[in-house]
Every structure is written in C-alpha cells, then in structure tokens.
Amino acid sequence: MRIRRIEYGSNILRQPLQCQQPFTIIEYLADGTGFAVDFEFEVGADSAPETIDDMSILVDIGHTYNGDLSMALISPAGTTVQLIEFPNTFGTSMGMSILFADGAPELDDPVGFFSPFEPLSNFNGEVANGTWTLQVSDNLAIDQGFVFGGCINFNTSPCETSFSGKTYFDLNSNNTEDDDEPVFANALIENSEDETVFFANSVGEYIRCAEAGPISLSLANIPNYYSSSPPSHDINLETGDAISDLNFALVPEGSVVDLHADMFSMGADRPGFYNSYYVYCTNLGNTCQDDVVLELELDELLDIQDVEGGAASFSDNTATVQLGTLCPMESVTVQVSHWLYDTVSLGTELQSTATLLPTDGDEVAENNTSALTTTVIGSFDPNDKQVSREVIDSEFLDEGKYLTYHIRFQNTGTFYAERVVITDTISEQLDFNTFELLDVSHDVELINDGNQIDFTFDNIFLPDSATNPEGSQGYVRYRIKPNSDFGEGDIIDNTAHIFFDFNEAIVTNTVSTVFGTIVGVPSIAIQPEIYPNPTSKMLHVVSPELATANRYVVTNLIGQRLEQGSLNGGLNTFSIDIENLSPGIYLLHIEGEVGFKPVRWVKQ
Secondary structure, three states: OOOHHHHHOOOOOOOOOOEEEEEEEEEEOOOOOOOEEEEEEEEEEOOOOOOOOOOEEEEHHHHHHHHHHEEEEEEOOEEEEEEEEEOOOOOOOOOOEEEOOOOOOOOOOOOEEOOOOOOOOHHHHOOOEEEEEEEEEEOOOOEEEEEEEEEEEEEEOOOOOOEEEEEOOOOOOOOOOOOOOOOOOEEEEEOOOEEEEEEEOOOEEEEEEEOOOEEEEEEOOOOOOOOEEEOEEEEEEEOEEEOOOEEEEEOOOOOOOEEEEEEEEEEOOOOOOEEEEEEEEEEEEOOOEEEEEEEEEEOEEEEEEEEEOOOOEEOOOEEEEEEEEEEEOEEEEEEEEEEEEEOOOOOEEEEEEEEEEEOOOOOOOHHHHHEEEOOOOOOOOOOOEEOOOEEEEEHHHOOOOEEEEEEEEEEEOOOEEEEEEEEEOOOOOHHHHEEEEEEEEEEEEEEEEEEEEEEOOOOOOEOOOOOOOOOEEEEEEEOEEOOOOOOOOOEEEEEEEEEOOOOOEEEEOOOEEOOOOOOOOOEEOOOOOOOOOOOOOOEEEEEEHHHHHHEEEEEEOOOOEEEEEEEEEEEEEEEEEEEOOEEEEEEEEEEEOOOOOOOEEOOO
C-alpha cells in the first residue's frame, strides 16, 4: 500500500494515467556537491516494443530543496537525455512528481506534465528493453531526499486526453483572478458524465487524464454566500486533446459576514503537564470584518502560559486576542499554551470556550463560539481520531449541520519522516459531496479513490519526537454532513490509517456517531454506582436517583474507545460484558438525561 504513489504519481497525475513500465527505486539521495547518483531499473523484452517511436517518463522524487537538482535519463544503448538542467527554476520547493513528454508545456513547476530539457525523441529508433539509468545530481550541499521511482510509456500516450483548470474566489466579480483574491483550495469537482469526484490541489489547480468522450464538470462543494461562474463546463474530449483553463470563479452573493471559530486540542490534558489548544478563526462570508477579537475562557483548572497568533492579554484561564481585519476566506490560527494543575483527578472533564467578536451583524452568530470538552487522562496515543458529536438527532439533520473530524499524528520514531499519508475511508452514511477541509498543520494534497481520501503530506520532513516534541506533531480537520436518510439505529464509524514513510500503518481508534435522542446540557453531574470493582467478567451499573442512561462508552486511560452501546429507551440499571478486555484500569462514560461523572474501574 505504501508504494501506491509509485503506481499513480501525484494527485495531479492520478487515474486514468496509463503506466506500461512501472519502476520502483526507493533509494536514498544523499546530500551532494555536484556528483551524480545512478539509479538503474530493468525494462523486460516481453513487455517492451522492439524499437522506440515515442515515449514519456514519470519521475517521483522527495527532496528538501528542488533547486539543487538536475536529472538525466540514460538508455540501454547509452544515449543520455537531460530531463532537468541545473540551475533550475524550482527554488525552495520540496519534492517533485513530473510526467516528462515531448510537446508538453515548458518545465516551470515540480508537479505536472512538462517537456524535458532535451527531447525524449533522441531515443527514437533504439531498443527499449534492457537496463535504463535515472541519473540524479544534487549540485549543492545541505539538502537531501529520496528517489521513489516512476514509470515509462513506450509508443503510446500516458493520457488519451487531459483537462485542467483552476478554482478561485472572484470577490470583485470581474471574471478575472486578481492578485489579491484567494484561491479555492481543495475544491471538490464532480464529473456528472461518469459520476466521479476529485479534488483540486492546495492552490486551487487541477489537471486530469481522461478517456475520450463527453465531460460535464461542476463544483460539488460551493461555499455558502457564493455561486459558481460558470455553473459547469460541458465538453466533448477527442483523442489527443489537452484542454486547459476550465476555471471556476466563486462570485459573492450579497454582502455577508460570517465569522467562524473552531477550537481543538493538539495534545492531551494530563495532570502536571503542558498542552496547547488551537483556535482556527476564519471569515466564511464574502465581506471583510474589521476589529475582530477572540475571547478565550479555559476551564478554571487550566492556567494559560502563552498565546500566539495575535496581540494578546491573558490572566489565569482567560485571554483576549486582537486579530484585526478578517477578509473573506482569510484565517488565523491562535495557539493557547496552558498547564493543568497536578492535583486534578483522571477522568475529570474540562470545559473551555472560544468566541469571535463582534457577533452583531454576523450571518450565523452561533458559529462564532466553539466549545471544547476534554477529559483528563494519564497518558495518550499521539495518533488518534476524534469526532465532534457522538449522538445526533433529526434536528441536527434538518438544520444541515456538519460532523467535524480531527486526526492527530506524531512521529515517535528515531528519524524525520519525509512523507506522511493519512488514509481515511468516508462512511457511506456521510454525504461525500459536502466534504470541506477546515485546517491542516502542514501543506497537504488530497487524493480520492471513490470515498477513500488520502491526505498526502509530501516532503513534510516531520522531525522525530525526541528531537523536536512540538514540531513532530501534525493534524487534519475536516467537516462533512450525514446523509439525509440517516436515522434510528444507524451508526457512522470512522477509522484512519497513518503511514510514516515506508512503515506499516498506524491504525487509529474508531470514532462513532449514532442517531439518538440528544438531551440538554446537564446542570449537574451524578456518580453512577458500579459493582463489583475490581471485576473479571461483568460490570454492573446502577444509576442513582433513577436517572436514565441512554448510552455508555468504555475507554482506557489514553482515551481509546474499547466498548460502547446504546440503551434503547433508556435504562436505570444495566450490565456490560468486559470479559474480552485485558487486565488494567478503565473509564466508564455514560450519557443520559442528566450529566454523569466518568467512573474509574479495574479489570482483573
């Protein structure tokens, strides 16, 4: 699964790219001062043409400074073609995934279709089979990387046809992308002819191989307060076509301010330790808002140590941050570092809020405030997944609300990770076309295969936790709506797989959202009774004062969900079979008509 990148290349070159002769190198490209490193691969006679009439080559490299590199391809006959000359125009960019083909545009970007520095037609007439050599030179000191591989096509085009374009916000409605207008990053584009969807990249650009025939492209996730111009691109592609400038401009509708706060925890709250909360502040509207202020009130058991992201004043557990003007789609991330008192008991729930002001005149004042609930734990798994709601009801669906998912990752190895990929399969109970990427810790590309999304952090060079504890962490946050027919008894489960370089996947915990009855915010928290404690087979639970319990969750002390269940109709007493759990200490969480305190218990 980790070598999938070699088979398909980057997002911009994804299916249906043809690849006759894939080659996988995966070799370290050491820091150099001008010497060449040769990477050899074989092309078999059984699958290669007798002579070369035409060819193209995809090359995939990870490197910390592309501007240092040059590259050549050497045929079995000894002919050398320079693919990239040094010095090149790539500068400080990191990593490249380039399909070299004669007749393509001039080379000016590390990702995409481009002509090589010298023509590949220099190989025409030669025999294809034999040992080919990819020669890569690192011409300056300091930086390093990996050569991953690629593929060669002989006597056929890698794409029958292709099309490309860009998505951007046309804030002044002049049908032109001006320098000060933001791109629509990671736009979700739908081709209604074959019912496929795909993502633009982080700068709003997309390019796709396609089969000949009709296409009908439109934006699937148009933001509120905007319309798409044009609504669609309807074209009949003929073999050999390379259609460009299929752009989508998002044009404002009316004049709207919609500030949005999204608060989340980077780590875990542990007694006597420091942690950081982040608040992603953005203007989802289409009009600028001046004098934006973020007000923070953390739980009284937390003591703020520092605030980054704006001019801030803070004391104890409160802070005020001046953010200035937020224009459409502009965002600021505020980091709040805090300390948890070392006398706090495990299982204690902490309540914190973040509010963006002003709320007067805001289109949706409700989303100006973000509430965060965390549970005090003793240790935690730094690679995990969280969901904003564990229970939703018909009102949640009727109001068109979103579920927010948060995936955290950390490199706990002994060397930096050049590349991190998070594979997340979106439940069929969720509406894929409502997917929105909210925030990420590093530059990311989104690649989808049906409802599976790969969040690809190429050339992230994530340091290890021993070298840089804070810098070794990262995250992805996205939101998506449940399907309208989500109903009684349905459950949305979600698990992520995290790949660091060429290691096996780290599988996160599974988060679940069920359809049920949501009660109001409880004003009290009562202590349920459990027995026996310790126990080895069954855990019996009694709710005092005849308070009804609707659902239970069993977690370990690092917050991983191990057992859960719904209590149809609500119960005052129930039992949980825990025989399959390993001996240790666990927490029982109960949801119901009142607030229940988490209970710690022991499995023998």
